[in-house]
Every structure is written in C-alpha cells, then in structure tokens.
Amino acid sequence: MCGIVGYIGDEQAAPILLEGLKRLEYRGYDSAGVVVARGGKLTLTKTRGYVENLVAATDGGLRLPGTVGLGHTRWATHGQPTDENAHPHVSDGGKIAVVHNGIIENYAKLREFLRSKGYHFQSETDTEVAVNLIAFFYAESGDLKLAVAQAARRMEGSYALGILCEDCPDTLIATKKEAPLVVAVAEGANFLASDVAAILEYTREVYRLQDDEIAVLTRDKIEFFTGELDPITKSLEHIDWDISAAEKGGYEHFMLKEIAEQPESVRKTVFPRIRYGRVVLDELDISDEYIKSLTHIYLVGCGTAFYVGAAAKYNLEKLARIPTEAIMASEFRYSAPILGATTLVICISQSGTTADTIAAMREAKARGARVLSIVNVVGSVIAEESDWTLYTWAGPEICVASTKAYSTQLALTYLVALRFAEARGALDAAEYDAIVALLQVLPDRMETVLQNREQIQYVSSLFFNREDIFFIGRNIDYAVSLEGSLKLKEISYIHSEAYAAGELKHGPIALIEDGTLVITVAAYNKLIDKTISNAVEVKSRGAIILALTTDNGKAALSGVADEIITIPDTHDVLLPSLAVLPLQLFAYYVALARGREIDKPRNLAKSVTVE
Numbered sequence: 001m002c003g004i005v006g007y008i009g010d011e012q013a014a015p016i017l018l019e020g021l022k023r024l025e026y027r028g029y030d031s032a033g034v035v036v037a038r039g040g041k042l043t044l045t046k047t048r049g050y051v052e053n054l055v056a057a058t059d060g061g062l063r064l065p066g067t068v069g070l071g072h073t074r075w076a077t078h079g080q081p082t083d084e085n086a087h088p089h090v091s092d093g094g095k096i097a098v099v100h101n102g103i104i105e106n107y108a109k110l111r112e113f114l115r116s117k118g119y120h121f122q123s124e125t126d127t128e129v130a131v132n133l134i135a136f137f138y139a140e141s142g143d144l145k146l147a148v149a150q151a152a153r154r155m156e157g158s159y160a161l162g163i164l165c166e167d168c169p170d171t172l173i174a175t176k177k178e179a180p181l182v183v184a185v186a187e188g189a190n191f192l193a194s195d196v197a198a199i200l201e202y203t204r205e206v207y208r209l210q211d212d213e214i215a216v217l218t219r220d221k222i223e224f225f226t227g228e229l230d231p232i233t234k235s236l237e238h239i240d241w242d243i244s245a246a247e248k249g250g251y252e253h254f255m256l257k258e259i260a261e262q263p264e265s266v267r268k269t270v271f272p273r274i275r276y277g278r279v280v281l282d283e284l285d286i287s288d289e290y291i292k293s294l295t296h297i298y299l300v301g302c303g304t305a306f307y308v309g310a311a312a313k314y315n316l317e318k319l320a321r322i323p324t325e326a327i328m329a330s331e332f333r334y335s336a337p338i339l340g341a342t343t344l345v346i347c348i349s350q351s352g353t354t355a356d357t358i359a360a361m362r363e364a365k366a367r368g369a370r371v372l373s374i375v376n377v378v379g380s381v382i383a384e385e386s387d388w389t390l391y392t393w394a395g396p397e398i399c400v401a402s403t404k405a406y407s408t409q410l411a412l413t414y415l416v417a418l419r420f421a422e423a424r425g426a427l428d429a430a431e432y433d434a435i436v437a438l439l440q441v442l443p444d445r446m447e448t449v450l451q452n453r454e455q456i457q458y459v460s461s462l463f464f465n466r467e468d469i470f471f472i473g474r475n476i477d478y479a480v481s482l483e484g485s486l487k488l489k490e491i492s493y494i495h496s497e498a499y500a501a502g503e504l505k506h507g508p509i510a511l512i513e514d515g516t517l518v519i520t521v522a523a524y525n526k527l528i529d530k531t532i533s534n535a536v537e538v539k540s541r542g543a544i545i546l547a548l549t550t551d552n553g554k555a556a557l558s559g560v561a562d563e564i565i566t567i568p569d570t571h572d573v574l575l576p577s578l579a580v581l582p583l584q585l586f587a588y589y590v591a592l593a594r595g596r597e598i599d600k601p602r603n604l605a606k607s608v609t610v611e
C-alpha cells in the first residue's frame, strides 16, 4: 500500500526520493508525489499513475532543487486516485507539507473543527486534515515538533507521517501510530521510510519508530522524543538482507524469481529447525503442558496467508488431533470468537502489518487467548505483539501476489503440527520420523516440480484465453485449489473459483458448459478416486479437465483428464508444498500470455494496512 521516503543530506533530494519510491512500487499504489524544500520554499510535484510519470514530469528529479524532501506512493482510500488526492498534501497557505500512510478515522470531525477555524481544503483526503491540524497548532506556538505532538494526540486511527515546513527547511519530522516507519542513518545524510527497501541502497542502519514517538532529523543528527516530548534514546538495528534480494536478478518478473526461490527459502526456514531428526522450535518458549491443554486452534490471516491456514487446518487436526479452524482475519475480528486460556490463535502474515490480522491478534489477546505468529518481516507489528513468533526466512517478497511467503509459511505450519503432535503424543514415532525425513528432501522435490516449467507454460498456452476457470479438490487439495484460484485471478484477471470437489453438485455444476476448464487437484492419495468421480461428472457436461496429481496418481487420471501435470510423491501432509508450484506457474504464464502487469496487478496492494 502507501509508501513513504524522506531524505535530508547534502545531495539533491528529488532523484534519491524517486529511486526510493521505485523500490516501494511493489507495495501497490496508484499515484505518487514528492516535495522538496529550498530557500524557505516548498516545491511539490504529484501525478496519478506510476512513479515513471513523476520521473518524466521532473526530469528524473533534476528539475526539483533542494537537499531535503519527502516522497510518497499512494493507494487510494479517501478519494479517487487523482493528482489532487496524491500526496504530499500541504496546509492551507502551503507552509507545511505532509506524507501519510494509514487512515485517520476521526478526520471528518477534525475537518469540521478546522473549517470552523477558517481552514480550506483542496482534496477529499484525511491527510489534508492531518497537515492542517499540524498547521493549526503550529500557528499557535511556532514550534513544529510541539505542533506535531499536539496534532498526534487528537488523531484517531493509524498513521505514519513525514513532515516538512518551509520555516525550518533543514528539518524533517516523523511520527507514527500503528503504521510502520523507520529512521535511518547514512553517510552525510539521514532518511525516513515506511519500508527499509526504499533506503537499503544508502544505509542498513535503522531505528524503528514505536507508536507515538517523534523523530526530528537534521543533516547530521537524529533526535527522538516520546509523545509528551521527553527525549529518548533508541538503539540502531542493522539490516542484513541483501539488496539483490529486492532486485529481479535476470528474471523477467519478481514473481518468477520468487517462485524459483521457493526451494531455497523453504530450506532456510525448515532446516535449522530440525535437529537429529526432531523438530526444535527454540524461538517458542512454549511448554508441553500448554500444548496438551489446548482445546482449540484458530488460524487467522488474509488472502494467501489465510489459505496457508486453510491447508494447515487439515494437518493440525490430522497430526496433533486438536480441533482447528481457519478463519479470515476480517471475519474473525467481528465474530465474537470463543476464546480463552486453552485456545491458541495462530496469526499468519507475510508483512506483519495487515490491518485485519493485527486487529484479530489484538482481539484474541484481549479475550484471553495466546497468539503465535508466523511472519516474514522482522520487527513488524504482529511479530512484536504476539506471545510467540516464528519467522519465515523467505527474504523480501516484492511481487504483490505471494508465492515464497506461502511456501515458507506452509513449511512452518508442518513444524508446528509436528511439535504439537509430539507434545500430545498424538502421532506414532514411525510416522513422525517419516514426515521429518520427507521434510528434509522437500526442497529437492520442489526443485523437481519447478524444472517442469516448460510443460506448464505449454499447458497455459492452451487455456490462457478462457474467461472462467474452476478449481476443484478435496481436503488438502481443496486448500491448494483455493490458493491456485486466487493466484490466477490476482494476476491474470480471469474469473476463477475453487470448490471442494464434493460440493460441486450442490450448485456450481450449473456453471459448467462445453469447454469450461476445470483444474482438478487430485494429489491427496486417499481421495484421488473420489475426486476423479467429480471430474467425470463435469467432463460429462462438457468440461475440459486439467489434472494435477502425483506420479502415483497419474495412471488413475489418464482416462479422464485432457492434460495432466504431475508432482513427485511425498507424505500427504506435505503435498500442498509441491501441488501449489504448478498452479503458481500456471497463473504466471497465463498472465504473461495475456500481457498483464504481473508484479503489480491492478487494484491490489502488497501490504493492506487499512481495514
């Protein structure tokens, strides 16, 4: 979603800000802008559409002189994605400029208040309310830091703010609440950013701002204050991931690169947590007694992370024998879930900043449950606030459509299921050992599946022009179907739905006509025959069957399917890790054939920080 970058140093700011904005593009946005200060004057440029438009409008930033500035990519919430609604926003009179991520929930009330004080508004945004509120307090005291603190106290909702004022053009101010913001130290310059990716080219030394804290940046100094303006000292954090991880490295799209990285990401996530044939989760200071006491587990997440939960539900129930439910975070938070000391809520999130998942986590804690999170971004809100956190070591995921986060999250759910099964004595030793052994060769088997890219590209070329594509599967295959269908619609814009195969005849079968493509996921050994029966039902009504099965299942499907893609055999529990790969590649190649913006699909955002 929205992205912020700020620079104060000796170089011309605008080209640096534009570079930073490009690195934030992956988050999804629909307009962009920059503001720079020079000689007591603010200069602003903002455009609808991609950062490229801004680059063109400013000659790569060269037309904007000044060595201090702020940049922003906006994903529209309040008001259309227009030039006017793009950030930065300036106060009435143009003295103060602000970039903002998040939503100010009481903006309507604040706008009325400010109107009553004579302030005028140009846009429909909540951000213009924030900047005018700061301007209102600044007019009273002439102290920008104080004005920011006073305004922050009156704003409800979430915000990360970068602030620049023409009266103090050698200072940037930043504050935040429930939206990420880092402040970073570089050689001869200081930065602020909503995401470290924006500034990694210049520095790896960052301070993470906590809620209500205020940072005051000058060229050679950064000072931190509490919301009450008491000075505080913060510690620097060194970011050690490689910038090349955030670059395409020869691949046409980040998505293809990230698909290819999955075996290695799963290795990094799983191998250090298996020792001498046992799952060891050092990070979880969790007792066997607590695990034994559990009566219910909720798996909570959004989008792809929710579909990891959908798969993990089957495995947790199968292996650990604990009643488990996967539920979308947006539903969970308002459903009055029955929670208590014997309920565990597992929050799954790549970014760790998804608004609904954060709210679900807080709801769970407030109702007395413990929260275990599976998160990719270190130090993110969900990681910090959970009782326990397991990090996926996927590295930065840039493509909006999630692939390597899915695979690593899934891999961690296997480890949790095994750990819980062991603590509860729910799984016999031979099966435990078999699963662990197969987990250790899982990345190799994933590589084998990915080597089959050409066949999947060929199959995609047969079907890329369909308007409706259905996915069916049972049990764990159904969970994978949900993710396959989501991938396809996200990046190809083809209408697609996934159904539990047994449910098909209770309604959706009415949609099957001559030539409808039904992707049949039939990898789960125990239910292959049942799924084949459902495939036959749709085939006899004219459907074309593209089957995804294991080497073992191929013979059974060959009489039914028009095309078959196979994956290697493995333990049933681990099948989703292999089955999802051809579906990701299918979505990718279909989208490629349709000429879609694969890494930045329309209307979608990488990190959804609003409800």
Ligand code: G6P
Binding pocket: 302, 303, 304, 305, 348, 349, 350, 351, 352, 353, 354, 357, 400, 401, 402, 604, 605, 606, 607, 608
């Ligand atoms: C957005 C993204 C999805 C992602 C979901 C959850 O909708 O477009 O790709 O799965 O958010 O994100 P999270 O960061 O919580 O995993």
